[in-house]
Amino acid sequence: xxxxxxxxxxxxxxxxxxxxxxxxxxxxxxxxxxxxxxxxxxxxxxxxxxxxxxxxxxxxxxxxxxxxxxxxxxxxxxxxxxxxxxxxxxxxxxxxxxxxxxxxxxxxxxxxxxxxxxxxxxxxxxxxxxxxxxxxxxxxxxxxxxxxxxxxxxxxxxxxxxxxxxxxxxxxxxxxxxxxxxxxxxxxxxxxxxxxxxxxxxxxxxxxxxxxxxxxxxxxxxxxxxxxxxxxxxxxxxxxxxxxxxxxxxxxxxxxxxxxxxxxxxxxxxxxxxxxxxxxxxxxxxxxxxxxxxxxxxxxxxxxxxxxxxxxxxxxxxxxxxxxxxxxxxxxxxxxxxxxxxxxxxxxxxxxxxxxxxxxxxxxxxxxxxxxxxxxxxxxxxxxxxxxxxxxxxxxxxxxxxxxxxxxxxxxxxxxxxxxxxxxxxxxxxxxxxxxxxxxxxxxxxxxxxxxxxxxxxxxxxxxxxxxxxxxxxxxxxxxxxxxxxxxxxxx
Numbered sequence: 001x002x003x004x005x006x007x008x009x010x011x012x013x014x015x016x017x018x019x020x021x022x023x024x025x026x027x028x029x030x031x032x033x034x035x036x037x038x039x040x041x042x043x044x045x046x047x048x049x050x051x052x053x054x055x056x057x058x059x060x061x062x063x064x065x066x067x068x069x070x071x072x073x074x075x076x077x078x079x080x081x082x083x084x085x086x087x088x089x090x091x092x093x094x095x096x097x098x099x100x101x102x103x104x105x106x107x108x109x110x111x112x113x114x115x116x117x118x119x120x121x122x123x124x125x126x127x128x129x130x131x132x133x134x135x136x137x138x139x140x141x142x143x144x145x146x147x148x149x150x151x152x153x154x155x156x157x158x159x160x161x162x163x164x165x166x167x168x169x170x171x172x173x174x175x176x177x178x179x180x181x182x183x184x185x186x187x188x189x190x191x192x193x194x195x196x197x198x199x200x201x202x203x204x205x206x207x208x209x210x211x212x213x214x215x216x217x218x219x220x221x222x223x224x225x226x227x228x229x230x231x232x233x234x235x236x237x238x239x240x241x242x243x244x245x246x247x248x249x250x251x252x253x254x255x256x257x258x259x260x261x262x263x264x265x266x267x268x269x270x271x272x273x274x275x276x277x278x279x280x281x282x283x284x285x286x287x288x289x290x291x292x293x294x295x296x297x298x299x300x301x302x303x304x305x306x307x308x309x310x311x312x313x314x315x316x317x318x319x320x321x322x323x324x325x326x327x328x329x330x331x332x333x334x335x336x337x338x339x340x341x342x343x344x345x346x347x348x349x350x351x352x353x354x355x356x357x358x359x360x361x362x363x364x365x366x367x368x369x370x371x372x373x374x375x376x377x378x379x380x381x382x383x384x385x386x387x388x389x390x391x392x393x394x395x396x397x398x399x400x401x402x403x404x405x406x407x408x409x410x411x412x413x414x415x416x417x418x419x420x421x422x423x424x425x426x427x428x429x430x431x432x433x434x435x436x437x438x439x440x441x442x443x444x445x446x447x448x449x450x451x452x453x454x455x456x457x458x459x460x461x462x463x464x465x466x467x468x469x470x471x472x473x474x475x476x477x478x479x480x481x482x483x484x485x486x487x488x489x490x491x492x
Contacts (some may be wrong), residue, residue: 016444023147027205032155033137033197034098036162036191038128041105042071042302042428043166046187046309047320048174051183056375058114064237065118068429073125075425076228080221082133082418083276084446086210090134090141095201097131100124129421136417140405141208148307149402153342156398160248160338163301164390165331167309171324210412219264220276228422235429270390277415279395281408285483288415290404297422299431300469300476304364306432307439307465315377315443315458326379329387330345332456337394353403357480360392361473368466377459392473396480403483431472439465 006181045052045067053063085093104124111117135155143151173185181188231254238247261277268275305327311325337356344352367385375381401420408416443461445454 012334013243017269023143023151024204024206024366027329028151028154029141030197030200030205031138032158033096033193034094034201035135035155036129036158037098037101037193037197038074038132039159039162040166040169041124041128041190042074042425043071043163043305044170044173045070047170047324048183048186050112050313051174051320052117055183056111056114056117058117062118064116066121068237068432069118069121070125070128071425071429072232073122073230075422076225077126077129078133078422078425079224079277079418080216081130082137082415082421083216083221084130085134085137086110086415087216089207089209090137091201091205091207092406093130094134094205095198096136097127097129097134098194098198098201099127101127101131102191102198103127105187105190105194109181109184109191109387122245132421133415135417136401136405136420138205138208138410142206149346149399150342150407152402153338153345153398156341156401157335159339159401160394160397161331164327164334164393167305167439168324168327168331171319171321175319175321175324179198193422196393210415215274216370217265217268217274217276220261220268223257223261223264224276227254227261227379228426230257231256231426232429235432243404277419280414281412281416281419285482286409287405287408288490289424289479289482290400291419293400293476293483294404294420294428295430296472296476296479297393297400298424298427299327299434300364300472301393301431302428303431303435304465304469307435308462310439311377311443311458311462312379315445315454315461316379317454326383327386329383330390333387334394337391338398341395341398344395350403350480353399353480353483354477356395356397356399357473357477358392360389360396361470361477363389363392364470364473367433368463368470371459371463371466377455377462382462396476435465435468438468 009114049063049067052058052066056062058066081093081097101124104120104127107120108117108124111120139148139151140154169189170186173189174183176185178185230250234247234250234254238244241247262279265275265277265279269278269280282291308326309323312318312326313320318326341352341356363385366388367382370381370385371377404420405416442464443457445457
């Protein structure tokens, strides 16, 4: 479907679609390793935050930037990273992004100051932004229609495990304290994996690029990057600063920036140029609705596990390892149901997503009910409800990725993947900003006079946060019902 503002351009004949016999699964495994690392580093640092703050003497604001700076550059440059892959080659940009990510991880691991760690995290986010869009593009371009549900199912499992398992892996690494490395181990682990992935990608990953990515749309890059920054910066920094006037001014300016970006892109399309984002992509209901769905899901996922980690450590006084182990049953449950979803979706279609959305909302509601109903906030009480959430998340999050990209032409795979990844990061930043208000406004240990005041306060705050995430999950359920029920095969 083409936007009326953009002329239809003839496309060259596409190469034959990959078949089950020719699908290059080793290449898919290589890019999946990159996806795991990029997503993992958004979450693995959460449990390391208190140790980093104590070791480097970081202020609260510096700690926030250590956690959020990665997501900021990640979100701002994802779409540009997708376009650079379309232009210069997706293999080339994947290798470049992984190399930059690995070098930045070295800098993170040896940083002697909070400021140095923040700078290294910003560069690390840039490397992830160059790398991750190529993962989606590689799967869309290399895997045939017969195997694509399976490939995206595995990708969903990888993303889910990196998201949910990040705290567990971080806790295990810090608890092991190999070579007295403490929190630095959460960055050191990236180095050997990154080196091996770069070497394997250079040898085994096929090169590909979009047929019509002639040059970089610099005005589009500048305006979109500015609009995303004006959106992300107030969301990340605003709560710490007390939400002064400039946070609202930044959000308003961001809206104007996005409107200007759409106008620029339509103008480039009318002139027969190569816009950074073809606005016609959003004419596909599966893509436009799916992007909003992914944004909502990651607003829930990222923020919920952040406040849960704080509740476990600050409320129950658990160690990083203990808090990480609480996630283990949920991570296993997510893995099982993500794999199950990859088998069910080809047969039952959207009904799998519908069931997942309902169960996900029920899981958040169950957490709110058991905590608000008077049960004590303990791991034994919340682990079953976390597992219920993971049942729904596994059935929903995994196939949602395929729902977004299923009707995208392979030539648009890089930019569509960049938009999808940006929605994940912006959704995460938005969710953290909003749920942070809900959680911290409800977390008042001094207001409770019981011997376990912190645990009582943390349980109350987590209950309120669960109510909020349940509302978002219900909205996601509505979006699922707006998706096409029977996706057509991708044009090849």
